[in-house]
Amino acid sequence: MNSFKQPTLRINQADLMCKNGCGYFSNADWDGYCSKCHRSALEKERQKKLSSKPQKMSGFTKFEEKKRQQTDKKNKLIKTPVFRKTASGRDSFRSERQPEAIHNPEADRLTVEYLKTYVLPEQVNKDFFKKISYLYSMIVTEMDNNKPIEEVAELAQKYYINYSTRLNGHPLYADIDPNVRAEMLEFFEKFVMSSAYEYIFCPPTTNDEEKDLIIQNRIRKLSWVNAYHLDCCISETSMEVRELVYTAITDLIGLDSVKAPQEKLACVVRCCQSVVEILKSCQEGPVSADEFLPALIFVVLKANPARLKSNILYITRFCNDSRLMQGEPGYYFTNLCCAVSFIENLTAESLSMNSEQFTSYMSGDSNVISTWESALFACEGMHQLTQHLSLMKDLTERTATIKSRAEELREKMQSLKDEIKSKVATVIEKNPLELKPPNELQLKTPERTHPALREDEGEQASNFYTYNLQNLSVKIDQKSKFKLDLVADQKPVEGGSGNSLTLINYDIDVSDLSNESDLTPEKRDDRCLLDMKEESPEARLPPPLEPTAHYSGFAKQGYQIPSIPCNTGNKNSDTYKNTTNNGN
Amino acid sequence: MANGIMKTIVGKLVILGDGGVGKTSLITRYTQKAFNLNISSTIGASFFTCKTNIDNAIVRLQIWDTAGQERFKAMTPMFYRNANAALLVFDITCLDSFGNMQTWAQQLKGNVVEPMVLCVIGNKIDLSENRVVSREEALQYANSIGAQYFECSAKEDQGIGQVFETISRDLIRLSSDSSVKSLKVYEGDVESALMARSTDLEATDVGRIEEPGISIDSIAHAKTVPSKCCY
Numbered sequence: 001m002n003s004f005k006q007p008t009l010r011i012n013q014a015d016l017m018c019k020n021g022c023g024y025f026s027n028a029d030w031d032g033y034c035s036k037c038h039r040s041a042l043e044k045e046r047q048k049k050l051s052s053k054p055q056k057m058s059g060f061t062k063f064e065e066k067k068r069q070q071t072d073k074k075n076k077l078i079k080t081p082v083f084r085k086t087a088s089g090r091d092s093f094r095s096e097r098q099p100e101a102i103h104n105p106e107a108d109r110l111t112v113e114y115l116k117t118y119v120l121p122e123q124v125n126k127d128f129f130k131k132i133s134y135l136y137s138m139i140v141t142e143m144d145n146n147k148p149i150e151e152v153a154e155l156a157q158k159y160y161i162n163y164s165t166r167l168n169g170h171p172l173y174a175d176i177d178p179n180v181r182a183e184m185l186e187f188f189e190k191f192v193m194s195s196a197y198e199y200i201f202c203p204p205t206t207n208d209e210e211k212d213l214i215i216q217n218r219i220r221k222l223s224w225v226n227a228y229h230l231d232c233c234i235s236e237t238s239m240e241v242r243e244l245v246y247t248a249i250t251d252l253i254g255l256d257s258v259k260a261p262q263e264k265l266a267c268v269v270r271c272c273q274s275v276v277e278i279l280k281s282c283q284e285g286p287v288s289a290d291e292f293l294p295a296l297i298f299v300v301l302k303a304n305p306a307r308l309k310s311n312i313l314y315i316t317r318f319c320n321d322s323r324l325m326q327g328e329p330g331y332y333f334t335n336l337c338c339a340v341s342f343i344e345n346l347t348a349e350s351l352s353m354n355s356e357q358f359t360s361y362m363s364g365d366s367n368v369i370s371t372w373e374s375a376l377f378a379c380e381g382m383h384q385l386t387q388h389l390s391l392m393k394d395l396t397e398r399t400a401t402i403k404s405r406a407e408e409l410r411e412k413m414q415s416l417k418d419e420i421k422s423k424v425a426t427v428i429e430k431n432p433l434e435l436k437p438p439n440e441l442q443l444k445t446p447e448r449t450h451p452a453l454r455e456d457e458g459e460q461a462s463n464f465y466t467y468n469l470q471n472l473s474v475k476i477d478q479k480s481k482f483k484l485d486l487v488a489d490q491k492p493v494e495g496g497s498g499n500s501l502t503l504i505n506y507d508i509d510v511s512d513l514s515n516e517s518d519l520t521p522e523k524r525d526d527r528c529l530l531d532m533k534e535e536s537p538e539a540r541l542p543p544p545l546e547p548t549a550h551y552s553g554f555a556k557q558g559y560q561i562p563s564i565p566c567n568t569g570n571k572n573s574d575t576y577k578n579t580t581n582n583g584n
Numbered sequence: 585m586a587n588g589i590m591k592t593i594v595g596k597l598v599i600l601g602d603g604g605v606g607k608t609s610l611i612t613r614y615t616q617k618a619f620n621l622n623i624s625s626t627i628g629a630s631f632f633t634c635k636t637n638i639d640n641a642i643v644r645l646q647i648w649d650t651a652g653q654e655r656f657k658a659m660t661p662m663f664y665r666n667a668n669a670a671l672l673v674f675d676i677t678c679l680d681s682f683g684n685m686q687t688w689a690q691q692l693k694g695n696v697v698e699p700m701v702l703c704v705i706g707n708k709i710d711l712s713e714n715r716v717v718s719r720e721e722a723l724q725y726a727n728s729i730g731a732q733y734f735e736c737s738a739k740e741d742q743g744i745g746q747v748f749e750t751i752s753r754d755l756i757r758l759s760s761d762s763s764v765k766s767l768k769v770y771e772g773d774v775e776s777a778l779m780a781r782s783t784d785l786e787a788t789d790v791g792r793i794e795e796p797g798i799s800i801d802s803i804a805h806a807k808t809v810p811s812k813c814c815y
Contacts, residue, residue, distance in 0.1 A: 231653075288608030289630040289649035293656055322768075325596075325666045331631040331648055338651075338659040350655040 106259065107195040114187060118180065127172055128184065135159050135192050143199040149206050153317035156192070160320045163188055185320075190260035193318050197259045200318060202310040211309040218343060219304040224361050229351045232294035233282045239386045241278055248274035249303040256306050261319035264311060265329040272332040275299055289335075297339040312337060592642040594768040595755045598664045600688040601673030602681040603652035606707040609738035610673065611647050614748055636752050643752040645669075660688075661695045668758065668767045669701035669751050672731065674722075676706040677714040682722070689729050699761065701754040702731035703747060710737040 018026040024034035033041060115125075135156065142152045167173050167181045176184070193200070202208045227234040235241050251271035255264050275295045279287045305311075315333065316324070324330050342350070348358030599607045608630065615632045630649035635642060650656075650663045664670060670692055674685040685704070692702075704726040706717060719735065726733035732750060736743030759769045 287630060289651045290603045290608070290653060292630050292649075293651040294653075327646065328631050328633075331646075334648075334662050334665075338656065338662055341659055341662070342656065345658065352655075 104195050106197065107191070110187075110191045110194060114191070117187075118184070120176065120180075123172055124176070127170075128188070131163055131166075132188060132191050132195075135163075136195050139192070139196045140199055143196075143203060143205075146205055149200070149203050149317060152200065156318055157321055160185070160189060186262060189318075189320050190262060193261055194259040201259075201314050202307065206313075208310040208313055209307075211313075212307045215309050215340065215344065216304060216306075218346075219301055221362055221364075222301055222343065222346065225298075225301055225351065227294075227298055229353070230294040230298050231352070232291060232298055234278060234295055234298060235282055238281075239390065241281055242386075244274055244278045244281065245299060245302065248272075248278065248299045252299060252303045253305045255308075255311050261315050262323070262329075264315050265319060265323070265333060268336050269329050269332050271299065272296065272335065293335060293338060293342075296335055297342055300336070300339045300343065308340065312340060590640045591759070592644065592770045593755055593759050594644045594646070594770070595668040596646045596648060596666060597669040597671065597751065598648045598650060598667045599671045599673060600650055600660065600664070600685075600692065601652050601671075602675070602678075602684045605652065605673050605675040605678070605681050606738045607652065607671075607673050608649055610671075610705070610707060610736070610744060611649060613738045613741055614744050615647075634748075636748070638749065638752050638756065641756050643755055645748070645752070645755075654684075657691075660691065664692060664696060667696065667700060668698075668755060669703070671703050671705055671747070671751075673705045673707055674717065675708050676717045676722075676735070677708055677711050679716045682717045686725065689731075693729070699758065701751055701758060702729060703751060704729075704731045704733045705747060706733070706735040707738060709735045709742060710740045 016025050018024050018034035018037050019032045020034070020037040022034060022037060024036070026032045026034050027038075030038035031041070111129075114128075120128075138155065138159075139152055142155065164185050167185055173181060202212075234245070248271050251267055251274060254270075255267045258264055258267060272292075275292065276287050279291050279295055283291065300308075316337075324333060348355040351358065599611065601607050611632055615634050632647040632649075633644060634647065635644050637643075648663055648667070650660055672685050672689055672692075674681040676682075689702075689704075704722060706719070706722050722735075723733045734743055734747050734750075736747060738744065755767065759767050
């Protein structure tokens with residue numbers, strides 16, 4: 001280390017000396033002491049530790065001290081917590097670990113999940129986690145000691161039974177619902193197994209990994225096997241079936257991505273249910289095991305899931321036996337084991353073909369062009385095409401729905417429009433009654449308004465109110481795209497000689513909408529309103545408000561028309577009617 | 585306990601026999617009938633559970649169907665591990681199936697350590713005109729392996745209920761045998777919580793109906809609604 005450092009870093013002579021100042025050269029490995037001082041420092045440290053744990057350290061020999069030094073060194077060099085943990089595990093401080101909680105992201109996640117799912121007394125939780133960490137530390141220690149995995153599995157199984165009896169017998173758990181107890185037992189298993197997963201899944205003490213590779217190679221070699229060879233009725237060409245096979249394959253591959261044995265079992269069950277679906281869509285009647293097993297073998301062959309053997313062995317070892325032996329998961333898992341064992345022991349006979357054919361297929365001398373393969377590899381495009389087709393079909397359906405909905409919407413809009421129309425019509429029906437009186441008034445007023453308007457037309461603008469009023473009306477026309485111009489244009493033609501009359505109409509039409517129908521003749525008014533109504537009714541809505549805003553100007557004219565009150569609204573027209581009636 | 589039910593027995597029943605002898609039809613016939621008779625049962629693919637009440641006890645049978653093809657014969661022992669009862673099914677119109685059934689029985693005897701309920705079943709008696717295996721022959725064989733013999737027809741639904749009833753009764757009798765460890769006996773009426781449960785699958789997607797909103801507001805203001813129709 002020093003020789004490596006010297007050329008790059010000039011180290012002072014003093015730095016190379018022992019920290020104790022004894023004059024000897026020091027070494028970085030000895031914490032900057034010389035060999036002698038380092039040893040004495042170690043001795044001191046050991047004495048300190050001995051006083052705290054005399055029973056463990058009493059039998060230390062020189063050999064062990066050396067070993068210890070090495071672990072110390074290791075700790076110094078590698079400061080990651082993971083390494084320290086295993087190093088201390090090798091130090092045979094077994095008792096130290098027990099009270100420790102499990103520190104593991106998986107465990108943290110599960111703790112949160114547990115606390116979220118179950119609201120149980122503090123005592124129960126405490127006991128639950130105590131038992132978990134106890135089993136966990138036991139498993140980890142056993143694994144560290146390179147115990148055969150079978151023994152560890154047996155220990156775990158024993159502990160499941162142990163905890164199950166505790167759950168059902170201990171007074172602490174007496175108040176808990178039996179269903180929750182069963183769930184807790186399951187969660188117990190899930191917790192411990194997920195936390196200790198790194199230790200117990202595919203452990204280095206076994207040859208699980210080798211087995212994985214063997215079965216993987218085997219399946220790869222058997223890639224030519226198709227549904228026909230297995231004598232199962234999967235129609236490989238059907239789009240729907242292929243989709244389901246994909247689902248089954250995905251589920252089976254998912255086996256490796258979850259940790260707890262029951263989660264893995266759930267994957268198996270899902271996969272098998274997909275297989276059942278496949279068979280249901282391929283044949284009539286109930287699905288029997290005679291068809292199920294070959295189909296499952298087919299799916300396993302096509303999926304070639306990673307670490308298949310490891311997963312199966314892991315489930316067999318660490319899944320609670322009572323679950324594995326019975327029930328639907330147990331049944332499907334047994335079927336999966338069967339399928340794997342069939343694949344392992346597959347011969348020409350079991351595929352009902354002669355051995356020469358079989359060997360030639362296995363060695364890759366002759367190729368079977370299976371529809372599945374072509375669908376899977378050669379014709380990926382075909383697959384996509386069919387996928388897109390189904391997507392298109394789906395979209396067409398959606399479009400049709402949208403169309404029909406749009407039609408519906410249109411109808412609704414139409415009805416809304418009709419409703420508005422009819423409402424407007426009723427309003428208009430009401431209004432003419434109120435509009436009648438101005439007719440008589442008109443006889444009086446023209447003399448007054450008419451000259452002024454004529455002057456306006458002649459651009460003399462002597463009466464500035466009428467001028468304003470006309471301007472206003474023109475503005476409104478421009479603003480709201482009225483066809484009022486048209487009406488105004490037609491009127492003179494119709495009216496012919498009644499030039500002055502039309503002019504008045506023209507002005508008053510607008511103010512008419514503001515419910516100020518004072519000066520309009522009945523007939524004209526009606527037609528104008530109807531015309532307007534035929535256009536989009538909404539567009540008409542603003543105008544009634546606008547003239548009222550400028551109404552003050554109109555009111556100024558009040559002195560000219562003595563009998564018209566200046567107020568707006570229905571009430572006003574009523575009073576107005578009265579006054580005119582009175583006048584009559 | 586409640587309803588005078590003393591215990592619940594959970595047993596595993598395997599069905600063995602050649603392909604095509606009617607194993608699955610036999611179970612489906614029974615479970616469907618059981619379903620109609622208001623006895624709870626779940627109809628799965630080739631795995632069934634059914635529950636029957638007999639003499640103050642509940643017998644929950646887990647019926648494991650097996651593949652009967654010759655090529656899967658080597659794998660069958662996996663299925664009858666820890667089984668408490670076995671149905672050995674053959675077709676009375678097919679001599680081969682009777683012969684194969686005997687090999688199934690031998691294999692079973694050689695692999696199972698705990699005592700179990702055995703039943704030999706001659707299926708398809710509705711086709712008795714084509715019969716090749718005589719009743720006496722079959723009965724004799726059944727006696728030789730310590731099994732009961734039944735003849736039934738899955739098609740005509742003859743004698744199937746009797747088979748399962750006998751098995752249930754025998755299991756109750758077996759449950760008092762201390763040497764039988766795989767047979768689970770619970771006190772009282774135990775709900776399915778204590779049985780190994782199949783996993784609940786959550787729905788992957790929830791359907792939704794989109795209603796076009798029609799109101800004066802949406803017309804006048806032309807509200808922009810985020811489109812939901814495309815991916």
